[in-house]
Amino acid sequence: MNLHWDVQEATLRNLYENYQLTTSDLEWEPDYVARDEVHHAAYQTRIKVKNWASFDDPFKLFFQEYVKIQAEKEKVFHDAIRLAERFGQAKRLNPRWIESQKFYLPAVTNAEAEAHRSHMGIARYSQSSALAMASFYQVLDELRHSQNDVHALRYWSKYVDSARNWAVLFQHHWAVQVLRSLFEDMMTPQDPFESLVHTNVALEMGMTNLLFVAAPIAGAANGDTVFAQLQMSTQTDETRHMALGQAALRVILEDGNEENLALLQRWLDKWSWRMFRGFAVTGLLTDYYAENKTSSFKEAYERYYIHGFLEGLMEDFEPLGLKPPRFMKEMESEVDTISHQIFKLAHQYNYINYFRTFPPTEQDKAWLREKYPDWDALVGDYWAKVEAGDPGIVQGLPMVCNLCHFPAVFPTPEKPTLRSSIYQGRTYHFCSDGCKWVFDQEPEKYYKDRTLTELVIAGEAPGDIPALREYMGLPADGSWGGDLFQTDDWKAWSDSHQ
Amino acid sequence: MLYVRLIGELPPIFLPAAPSTLVGEAVGISAQMWGKDPARCSLRYGEMILGDPARTLADYGITGVEVLELEVR
Numbered sequence: 001m002n003l004h005w006d007v008q009e010a011t012l013r014n015l016y017e018n019y020q021l022t023t024s025d026l027e028w029e030p031d032y033v034a035r036d037e038v039h040h041a042a043y044q045t046r047i048k049v050k051n052w053a054s055f056d057d058p059f060k061l062f063f064q065e066y067v068k069i070q071a072e073k074e075k076v077f078h079d080a081i082r083l084a085e086r087f088g089q090a091k092r093l094n095p096r097w098i099e100s101q102k103f104y105l106p107a108v109t110n111a112e113a114e115a116h117r118s119h120m121g122i123a124r125y126s127q128s129s130a131l132a133m134a135s136f137y138q139v140l141d142e143l144r145h146s147q148n149d150v151h152a153l154r155y156w157s158k159y160v161d162s163a164r165n166w167a168v169l170f171q172h173h174w175a176v177q178v179l180r181s182l183f184e185d186m187m188t189p190q191d192p193f194e195s196l197v198h199t200n201v202a203l204e205m206g207m208t209n210l211l212f213v214a215a216p217i218a219g220a221a222n223g224d225t226v227f228a229q230l231q232m233s234t235q236t237d238e239t240r241h242m243a244l245g246q247a248a249l250r251v252i253l254e255d256g257n258e259e260n261l262a263l264l265q266r267w268l269d270k271w272s273w274r275m276f277r278g279f280a281v282t283g284l285l286t287d288y289y290a291e292n293k294t295s296s297f298k299e300a301y302e303r304y305y306i307h308g309f310l311e312g313l314m315e316d317f318e319p320l321g322l323k324p325p326r327f328m329k330e331m332e333s334e335v336d337t338i339s340h341q342i343f344k345l346a347h348q349y350n351y352i353n354y355f356r357t358f359p360p361t362e363q364d365k366a367w368l369r370e371k372y373p374d375w376d377a378l379v380g381d382y383w384a385k386v387e388a389g390d391p392g393i394v395q396g397l398p399m400v401c402n403l404c405h406f407p408a409v410f411p412t413p414e415k416p417t418l419r420s421s422i423y424q425g426r427t428y429h430f431c432s433d434g435c436k437w438v439f440d441q442e443p444e445k446y447y448k449d450r451t452l453t454e455l456v457i458a459g460e461a462p463g464d465i466p467a468l469r470e471y472m473g474l475p476a477d478g479s480w481g482g483d484l485f486q487t488d489d490w491k492a493w494s495d496s497h498q
Numbered sequence: 499m500l501y502v503r504l505i506g507e508l509p510p511i512f513l514p515a516a517p518s519t520l521v522g523e524a525v526g527i528s529a530q531m532w533g534k535d536p537a538r539c540s541l542r543y544g545e546m547i548l549g550d551p552a553r554t555l556a557d558y559g560i561t562g563v564e565v566l567e568l569e570v571r
Contacts, residue, residue, distance in 0.1 A: 345509070396511030396531045399501045399565070407509035416508055418565060427563035429501075431509075453512055457499060 019060045023129040024053060039125050047193040047252055047260050052128035055251045058243040059134070066137055070144060073233045077148055080229040081155050089225065090159045095489050096358065097222040098160065100289035102480075103355040104227075105153050106166035107176045107281070111183040112146035119199060121192035128251075134244045138200075141237040152230050162354040162480055168473030169354055172461075174452045175346065177405040181449070182278040190442070193252075194267050200245025202271035202325075205313055207279040208238045209304035210297070215282050218290040246313060253320035261321045270441065272325030273434035276334075277404045283339025284346070287368065288360065296371040297339045327434040334411045336372055340379045341409045347386070348394045352465065353481035354474050358490075359386045378412060391483075400451035402428040403435035423447050500555070501565045502528040502541070510565050517561045522551025528568045535570075542567040 030038060084090065090098070116139040123135040156163040170176050189195050216231035252260050283297030295303070310324055318324075325331075347357040360368060360383060368375045386392040398407035399418075408418055408431040419436040421428050423443040430436040439446050455461040462468045466476035474480050484490050501510035502524075511531060515524045521541065525548075529536040541548040543566055548558050560566070 341508075394511060394532075399503075399510040399512070409508040413506050413508045416503070418503075418510070420563070427499075429563070429565075454499075457512065 015060060019057075019062070019130075022062065023057075023133055027129050035127070045125060045191050045193045046263060047191070048257055049127070049252055049255045049260070051255065052126075052131070052251065054254075055128040055131050056247060057130045057134040058247055059240050061134070061137055061240075066140075070140075073236060074144070074148075077229050077233045078151070080225055081151065084226045085155065085158075089223070090156070093223055094291050095484060095487075095493050096289050096291050097219070097224055099355045099357070099484060100285045101152075101156060101224070101227060102160055102162050103175070103281075103284065105149060105156065105163065106169040106173070106354070107179045109146060109149040109153060109166060110170050111179065111186075112142055112149055114183055114187045115199060116140075116142035116146075118187050118189060118195040121189065121195055125192045131244075131248055134240075138237075138241055138244065141241070145234050145237070148230055148233065152226060155226060162474075165354075165473045171473075172452075173354060173472040173474075174349070174400075175353065177400075177452060178281070179278055181403075181405040182274055185274065185445075188445070190445070191263070193263075196245060196248055197264060197267035198271040198274070200241050201249060202268060202275045204238050204241045205245055206272060206305060206309045207275045208235070208242075209308065210279050210282045210300050212238055213304065214295055214297075214300035215285045217294045218286050218292075221292040221294050222290050242313075249317065249322075250320075253317060253322060265322060266441070268322065269326035270438050273327045273331075273438060274404070276327070276331045277406060277432075277435070280334075280338045280342060284343055287339045287371075288343045288357075288364070291364075293367055298335050298371060301335050326437070330411075330417075330432060330434055336374060337378055337411050340368075340372065340375060341412075342406075344379050344382055345398075345407055345409050347392055347483075349398070350481045350483065351393055351478050352469055352472065352474070354472075355480070356482055356484035356487065358484040359383050359392075397453040397456055399429055400453050401431035401435050402449050402451060403430055403439050403446060404432075405451060406431055499563045500524075500560070502531070502568050503565055504532045504534070504568045504570070505542075507532070513566065515555065517556035518554050520551065521548045521553055521555060521558070524548075524555060524566070525551065525568075528566070532568055534568070538571045540569050540571070542569055 029035065036044070119135055119139050119142060123132050123139055126132040126135060153163045153166055162169065170180060186195070186198050189198065212231045212235035216228040216235075219225075219227035219231070249264070252264065280297070282300070286293070286295060286297050286300060310328075314322070314324060343357065346353065346355075347359075350357050365375075365383075372378075382392060400407050408416070408429065410417055410431050417432045419430040419433060421430070421436055421440055421443070423439075424447060426447070428439060428447075428449075430439065450458070452461060456463050456468070462471050465478070469478055470476050500513040500515055502513040503510035513524065513528060513531075515527060525539050525541050526536045528541060529539040543558055543560055543564065546558060548555070548566075550557075
């Protein structure tokens with residue numbers, strides 16, 4: 001007899017029994033209505049599972065432990081900000097990296113705040129008490145993340161004017177509409193369990209490591225411990241969310257209901273594409289803004305998405321009928337080009353931006369050529385012209401995808417994937433097959449969408465540049481945008497680091 | 499609503515023109531927006547070259563939301 005293992009088994013059994021006491025043992029069979037009728041019909045999920053009792057939260061958290069763990073993480077993050085403030089870290093950071101924070105924080109803060117609402121659908125309407133409880137912890141996590149993002153914005157607002165205007169930027173700035181449209185789509189699922197697929201599976205199992213591991217590693221390598229700690233504090237929750245998504249997906253698939261499978265597959269196909277488009281912006285941080293580079297967007301995608309998610313996690317579900325996401329081929333063909341297309345685009349429109357861009361340095365170019373052998377063929381000529389004195393900007397409103405809100409720049413100018421659909425007599429433009437497919441699946445959800453370009457043309461947003469800047473939350477003179485390397489801040493920093 | 503794309507470049511940009519706009523005028527606007535010499539430019543609509551500057555865009559069947567292409571010789 002191994003006493004040690006007996007004690008361990010007994011302890012685990014006690015934990016499990018205690019967990020049952022606070023989850024499924026709290027349920028009862030209602031008499032007034034059937035169980036299916038407990039929730040209003042509008043909120044009932046189409047996912048039907050006969051045996052939700054088989055759902056087992058891998059983390060089995062109790063509130064006491066949850067609060068204790070989160071309090072420790074909060075302390076570390078708030079200490080990181082206090083230390084950065086006390087020792088003036090922001091004043092010593094490379095201005096290139098500061099531009100990444102200007103861009104990033106206004107784009108994600110609202111999203112974290114709203115993520116808790118869509119997840120409340122699962123916490124509220126799940127027929128599994130254990131799943132509802134785990135989802136409720138996730139609701140609290142998302143609120144914590146948003147408050148930490150606001151705290152980081154408060155910290156940055158001492159050094160960066162745009163950090164004070166983040167709410168207007170999120171609402172109106174052209175570049176942020178990419179993420180706003182994604183997050184609004186996530187907030188308005190057609191089914192409570194769609195949130196499980198878009199957040200826990202497509203985002204957290206699939207893409208989250210790009211933003212919360214690869215990007216903070218780049219931040220730490222460039223001296224920004226506030227960003228590194230902010231992201232890592234979030235990531236430790238994401239790990240629990242991934243496990244939740246994986247366990248719930250398994251219970252649903254093992255039920256063997258073909259209608260469930262069809263729904264899950266459609267949601268996985270849609271949200272994998274949506275997340276790929278949205279999370280491509282992490283490539284700006286890793287491939288461009290970081291002067292001390294760690295891994296490229298492509299390397300991070302291959303490590304975390306292909307090997308970690310598709311080969312590591314999703315292959316487990318293939319025997320249960322779930323196939324890899326529909327637009328994998330398109331994702332793979334864009335991973336070599338997407339970060340470069342977006343950074344070039346940001347530079348072409350830098351006169352209406354709240355963050356600055358710059359031509360890659362010789363050191364950047366050597367690294368980019370090594371990581372992306374076709375970099376010169378794709379954007380080399382453009383940056384050569386910029387270096388030769390051409391400002392490289394485009395005067396005109398870009399065609400913006402009516403689904404993802406990226407200007408239609410994908411995948412390359414030689415092989416543009418401009419697509420269109422007609423719905424109720426109006427033509428909608430898309431940047432890709434993926435965005436067109438998503439729209440065509442649910443046109444009634446998206447048909448009222450109007451891009452900034454369309455608002456300007458309709459006279460609902462100003463057409464002249466100074467007024468348009470103010471509408472988007474920028475000063476009329478455009479002083480927040482432009483080429484970083486032409487600014488006094490850059491020259492001073494560069495001189496002091498020769 | 500019309501957009502014009504410079505061949506070899508993305509994204510297309512909004513072309514402030516209507517189906518009744520003359521081709522010559524549309525070429526001039528497009529060239530100016532893309533920073534090109536109008537004398538060296540022509541517009542394409544799919545496989546069709548809009549070759550007559552005195553005709554309207556509508557004469558070439560361009561009436562709705564379309565993407566034209568600007569070609570520089």
